[in-house]
Amino acid sequence: MPVGEWRSEWFRGGHLVLDFVNTVPWRLDAERAADRLPDAGALIGWCCAAGLFGEQRADELRAEAEAEAVPGRALVVAERARGLREELYGLLQPVAVGREPPAAELGRVRQAIADAITHAEIDTVVPLRWVVAVRGVEDVPRALALSAWELLQFEDLARLRQCQDRGCGWLFLDRSKNASRRWCSxxxxxxxxxxxxxxxxxxxxxxxxxxxxxxxxx
Ligand SMILES: [Zn+2]
Known part of the structure; x- marks a missing residue:
């Protein structure tokens, strides 16, 4: 569950990947749009708040990211994660509003998921659950890409929505009984x-x- 500076109201997507995409608040309002994942530290903090890994692993990853030997690598990883986030938005937003996602975004997300699957391991057999073990910062985007596979394969994408506020732009899964949810909140x-x-x-x-x-x- 959300911890620290990550507020619970920032996790309205109903799926980890949607909350990840929603780390850009006010996406449709150029004056207010922001990026909550400016660096590796923020990325690690968000993943921990979202439940991708625990506090201890987050501390280890932060130490790794801050270590003299790898600051460049951590920057590249944060950039890769933000890139994946935008690729996912580019694919999911059209689906949320009933349009075909562009072929370019399909190709990029396909590549990211294929890479994640080659690094995935079976976590539990009953029920069958795959994970990308986050052993280092470079595994973080892969773990998120694997979660994107779960969203695309196992969730009902007919219930994917974009908040109808004119500036918000957040995506969410409408799990309401009569599928009538219009806003993130x-x-x-x-x-x-x-x-x-x-x-x-x-x-x-x-x-x-x-x-x-x-x-x-x-
Ligand atoms: Zn909203």
Whole structure:
């Protein structure tokens, strides 16, 4: 579960890979868009918060990333992870809005998953579960790519959605009973959108447009 500086409201995707893609908040709003994974330290912290590995492994990986001999390698790994994140977004976002993903993104993600599978091991047999053991920082993008394989193979992609807030851009799996979830959070993006619509219907009001307090959590 999310720990430390990683807030639980940043994990709304319903799948590790979607939460990974959602480490860019306000993706559709150029002025507010940010990147929560600027370096290897942030990447390791996020993976730990997301449950990919425990605190002890996170400490070992941080020490490895900070060691004199490998800072360049850690930078490359962080860049590779961000690259994978954008490839996954490029593939998943069109699916979420009912379009065909571009062939280029399919090819890149296919390559990343093929590489992850060649490094995967069987963790448990019943139920059968594959893992990429994270022994060093360079295994982190592979572990995330293996998780992308799980998402694409085992989840119902007809339930993949993009938050309908105009700036949010987060992706999530709609696990609601009647498949009617429209926002990453009804209390956050949902409220803000409803307030904006309400304001648009009452333009005579002299009040400024609502940016509700719930919208400041990111
Ligand atoms: Zn949202």
């Amino acid at each position: 009804s209390a956050d993006c949902g409220n803000r959108t409803r307030a904006r619509r309400h304001h648009a219907r009452h333009r005579d009001d002299s009040r400024p447009p609502p940016e509700t307090s719930s919208g400041t959590s990111r």
